[in-house]
Amino acid sequence: MTQPAERLRYDIIVLSLLLALTVFILDIYVPPRFAVDALYSLVIVVSLASGSAQVIHAFAWGCTALLLIGYFISTSIILPTWLLLLNRGLFLVVVWITAILGMRLINIQRQLQKKETELQDTNRELEQLARYDSLTSVANRLYFDEELEAECDRANRGETPLSLLMIDVDYFKNYNDIMGHQEGDQCLISIAKTIRNQLRRPGDLVARYGGEEFAVILPVTTVEGAAERAEDIRRAVTKLAIYHPDARVEGPVTVSVGVASILPEKKKIDPAEIIHKADAALYRAKREGRHCVRVAED
Numbered sequence: 384m385t386q387p388a389e390r391l392r393y394d395i396i397v398l399s400l401l402l403a404l405t406v407f408i409l410d411i412y413v414p415p416r417f418a419v420d421a422l423y424s425l426v427i428v429v430s431l432a433s434g435s436a437q438v439i440h441a442f443a444w445g446c447t448a449l450l451l452i453g454y455f456i457s458t459s460i461i462l463p464t465w466l467l468l469l470n471r472g473l474f475l476v477v478v479w480i481t482a483i484l485g486m487r488l489i490n491i492q493r494q495l496q497k498k499e500t501e502l503q504d505t506n507r508e509l510e511q512l513a514r515y516d517s518l519t520s521v522a523n524r525l526y527f528d529e530e531l532e533a534e535c536d537r538a539n540r541g542e543t544p545l546s547l548l549m550i551d552v553d554y555f556k557n558y559n560d561i562m563g564h565q566e567g568d569q570c571l572i573s574i575a576k577t578i579r580n581q582l583r584r585p586g587d588l589v590a591r592y593g594g595e596e597f598a599v600i601l602p603v604t605t606v607e608g609a610a611e612r613a614e615d616i617r618r619a620v621t622k623l624a625i626y627h628p629d630a631r632v633e634g635p636v637t638v639s640v641g642v643a644s645i646l647p648e649k650k651k652i653d654p655a656e657i658i659h660k661a662d663a664a665l666y667r668a669k670r671e672g673r674h675c676v677r678v679a680e681d
Contacts (some may be wrong), residue, residue: 519591544646547601548643551665555636621674638674641662
């Protein structure tokens, strides 16, 4: 419970105590025909604001004790004993009915809050499943497409550069065939984590584009900055020292990176265009021996 909520709860308790004391004094000195005892139910109603079933229960017992004590020390008893007892009994019933209903209301509110919390957790989990790749925990293709379109719009409005990296794991199919799918999955997980660790700004996004291919969106990044980030990623993956048993490699698993960067000065950035440019650069890197970075040609 937050500090303001605790303060409010104690304020309600103090107010209820003062109200109960006031009703008790009136109960002693005001003739019974005024039915001052009915105000004990008001004490219970006020205590509902504390949001605690324990507080309401305690006040119900407290009001019960005050009702009984008031009967014995009242200075203005002018009715028959049986009638006074009936009077007190009815007010006790009202007090406890109010208390029980209040406690049930609070319990229902707590259950609803619990359900709401569970629903929020479920929604977050569903959002996680809908936006992130289940294997690597980076963004999935759908989330990537949404973010790339949004970043293109933002770059066009602000006339700021936007860069995109397309990253492919070299000879991954051979690695997967030789080492097995479990090792292949672990390789992708390690590479995805490494790529994410090389990103320096909250706005940068890494996504699993498909299979062994990853994409990185770099907002407000020039081609020089994007190429530098691509080299950092290439070197970091090599340093993982994941052994590739294929005869064409016989060394650490490596990646090829294609870099594209567009500055919306003469024309607007189109998501399909920047993907096409980055893909072309990636294929050129693979044609020229892999394990390298190539920048898209204008």
